[in-house]
Amino acid sequence: MNKKDLKYFEGLIQDKIQKIRKDLDHFGENVMSGTNTELSGDLSAYATHPSDQSSGATEREYAFMLASKEGRFLHHLNEALERIKDGTFGKCRVCQKKIGKTRLEAVPHATMCIQCKSEEERLKRERR
Numbered sequence: 515m516n517k518k519d520l521k522y523f524e525g526l527i528q529d530k531i532q533k534i535r536k537d538l539d540h541f542g543e544n545v546m547s548g549t550n551t552e553l554s555g556d557l558s559a560y561a562t563h564p565s566d567q568s569s570g571a572t573e574r575e576y577a578f579m580l581a582s583k584e585g586r587f588l589h590h591l592n593e594a595l596e597r598i599k600d601g602t603f604g605k606c607r608v609c610q611k612k613i614g615k616t617r618l619e620a621v622p623h624a625t626m627c628i629q630c631k632s633e634e635e636r637l638k639r640e641r642r
């Protein structure tokens with residue numbers, strides 16, 4: 515995938531992230547006590563578990579977000595941004611082939627091409 519395409523998908527993903535963060539704001543503002551505009555803000559205000567020192571604010575923040583469907587989606591989108599950075603974006607993690615652009619536009623955080631995905635779905639159904 516060339517730079518122009520990566521830039522395009524980066525923008526697409528960032529738009530989605532912004533939108534979800536907005537959605538999550540009203541959901542999290544009680545917990546985050548005013549830091550709701552920036553999720554990477556200081557969350558120590560609600561660090562009520564001193565025994566939980568090993569997991570930093572970031573992990574706690576994720577745990578909090580992962581509790582919701584939007585949060586999980588956000589997590590996947592952030593991972594997609596990481597893949598844009600390390601150059602593995604748009605590559606199927608099973609067969610290493612390119613994932614179609616149309617598919618990535620619909621599902622920018624996709625890690626599998628449509629063939630591998632449907633194969634996985636098929637295997638899942640058979641296992642049941």
Ligand SMILES: [Zn+2]
Binds near residue numbers: 607610626630631
């Ligand atoms: Zn594949």
